[in-house]
Amino acid sequence: MDVLRLGDSIAIGVGVRIEKECRLLLLISVALAGVCVSVGGGITFLGLIAPHIARRLVGARHAKLLPLTAILGSLLLLSADTLGRVIMAPMELPVGIIVSILRAPYFIYLLLKNI
Numbered sequence: 001m002d003v004l005r006l007g008d009s010i011a012i013g014v015g016v017r018i019e020k021e022c023r024l025l026l027l028i029s030v031a032l033a034g035v036c037v038s039v040g041g042g043i044t045f046l047g048l049i050a051p052h053i054a055r056r057l058v059g060a061r062h063a064k065l066l067p068l069t070a071i072l073g074s075l076l077l078l079s080a081d082t083l084g085r086v087i088m089a090p091m092e093l094p095v096g097i098i099v100s101i102l103r104a105p106y107f108i109y110l111l112l113k114n115i
Helices: 008-014 018-040 042-058 062-086 095-113
Strands: none
Touching: 008 018, 018 042, 042 062, 042 095, 062 095
16 A cells, blocks of 8 residues: 555556555455444444544644544534434434434535545
């Protein structure tokens, strides 16, 4: 992956088959995301959305991005839990449903933006 970040011409010069490597990395990342969501439920999908929101706020500097992602993800989960407890006061909505409602519009926006 480090060689791929150097650019296509350098990666080809080193002997990396770019298309094959990109497909393999995409397959691995999709499989890992699917396994995480299936084991942890919809809440773990929040870990895919929080970095995108944080990147839009502070840019791509990892020194600021990583702490903000952690704080933003936890704040989103806490606010979803609070909403789930308050909306239907005697009963509680599962936090996964509230997180799904909050994340779906942003995820659709990300998909449409990349088209």
